[in-house]
Amino acid sequence: MALMDFIKKQFIDIIQWTEDDGDTMAWRFPMAEMEIQNGASLTVRESQMAVFVNEGTVADIFGPGMYKLTTQTLPVLTYLKNWDKLFESPFKSDVYFFSTRQKIDRKWGTPNPVTIRDKDFGMVRLRAFGIYAFHLTDPKAFHTTLSGTVERYGTEELEGQLRNTIVGHISDIFGESGVPFIDMASNQIEFGNALKAKMEPMFKEYGLALDSFNVQNISLPEELQAMLDKRIGVNMMGGMQAYTQFQTAEAIPLAAQNEGGLAGIGAGLGVGLGLGQQVAGAMAGALNPATPGAAPAAVAPAPTPAVSADEIVATIEKLHGLVGKGMLSQAEFDAKKAELLKKLG
Numbered sequence: 001m002a003l004m005d006f007i008k009k010q011f012i013d014i015i016q017w018t019e020d021d022g023d024t025m026a027w028r029f030p031m032a033e034m035e036i037q038n039g040a041s042l043t044v045r046e047s048q049m050a051v052f053v054n055e056g057t058v059a060d061i062f063g064p065g066m067y068k069l070t071t072q073t074l075p076v077l078t079y080l081k082n083w084d085k086l087f088e089s090p091f092k093s094d095v096y097f098f099s100t101r102q103k104i105d106r107k108w109g110t111p112n113p114v115t116i117r118d119k120d121f122g123m124v125r126l127r128a129f130g131i132y133a134f135h136l137t138d139p140k141a142f143h144t145t146l147s148g149t150v151e152r153y154g155t156e157e158l159e160g161q162l163r164n165t166i167v168g169h170i171s172d173i174f175g176e177s178g179v180p181f182i183d184m185a186s187n188q189i190e191f192g193n194a195l196k197a198k199m200e201p202m203f204k205e206y207g208l209a210l211d212s213f214n215v216q217n218i219s220l221p222e223e224l225q226a227m228l229d230k231r232i233g234v235n236m237m238g239g240m241q242a243y244t245q246f247q248t249a250e251a252i253p254l255a256a257q258n259e260g261g262l263a264g265i266g267a268g269l270g271v272g273l274g275l276g277q278q279v280a281g282a283m284a285g286a287l288n289p290a291t292p293g294a295a296p297a298a299v300a301p302a303p304t305p306a307v308s309a310d311e312i313v314a315t316i317e318k319l320h321g322l323v324g325k326g327m328l329s330q331a332e333f334d335a336k337k338a339e340l341l342k343k344l345g
């Protein structure tokens with residue numbers, strides 16, 4: 001038994017990797033004090049590659065298949081070890097396996113908003129997140145730039161580097177595109193393609209291929225999103241004047257619940273609609289001061305602005321709705337209706 005253990009420890013006949021998890025990118029075959037025999041078998045499964053490394057130098061690379069290790073199948077290693085004629089057996093060499101399976105559903109996102117200059121909103125801060133997929137294509141580049149001599153190198157060690165690089169490129173794309181936020185949010189596929197093209201060279205340097213890159217969301221921080229929602233609401237109502245009329249109509253039920261509230265509705269309506277005229281009059285007086293030494297002119301009260309028939313009818317309809325809800329008596333409604341109808345004369 002001891003003899004068998006000794007033989008098993010010293011010589012390797014079969015080199016393979018079962019790849020028992022989906023997160024390992026690179027795995028070093030355990031050698032310990034063992035050596036590889038001439039004619040040993042190397043098995044590389046589908047979605048794998050194997051690399052022989054001699055004293056830190058990448059030698060022969062194998063794709064999927066079964067190989068008998070000889071001087072013919074290990075030409076680079078044979079050259080590095082100066083095997084002029086015969087394969088020296090046994091020999092030592094580090095053997096690394098690499099997984100070429102596609103890594104899907106990898107998440108990326110901006111941990112902090114990215115500040116850009118937007119055509120519509122000026123300086124704004126944007127957030128973005130999505131998913132991407134990649135796979136290993138060049139084990140030599142991956143080994144020399146990332147995994148090195150570690151026994152196991154997994155996706156959890158790689159993704160931090162990839163995410164940080166992606167976020168850095170997103171900042172560049174946001175700034176260079178010149179596309180307004182509204183257009184950017186509605187063209188996420190095109191934006192994702194632009195990011196993919198920007199990052200493919202970086203992935204290639206690591207020995208990786210970026211298979212897909214998707215932008216799932218582009219958004220503003222909450223406080224800016226609230227301002228955007230309000231602006232969109234104003235535009236949907238036909239502009240600022242229509243929005244002001246809507247706000248006035250919405251305030252009528254609240255005024256009806258307060259003592260004296262209805263009495264001020266008519267005046268409030270006129271004042272609200274005529275505010276711009278009063279401001280304009282005040283500015284005109286400031287721009288045309290009285291002649292020095294002249295007696296100050298009496299300030300005439302601002303005339304009550306005219307109220308359009310449509311606005312009066314809309315107010316009457318709103319008040320009639322309050323009668324049906326029991327918030328306004330019929331007598332109060334008739335009095336206010338008469339008062340408003342006089343304005344039509």
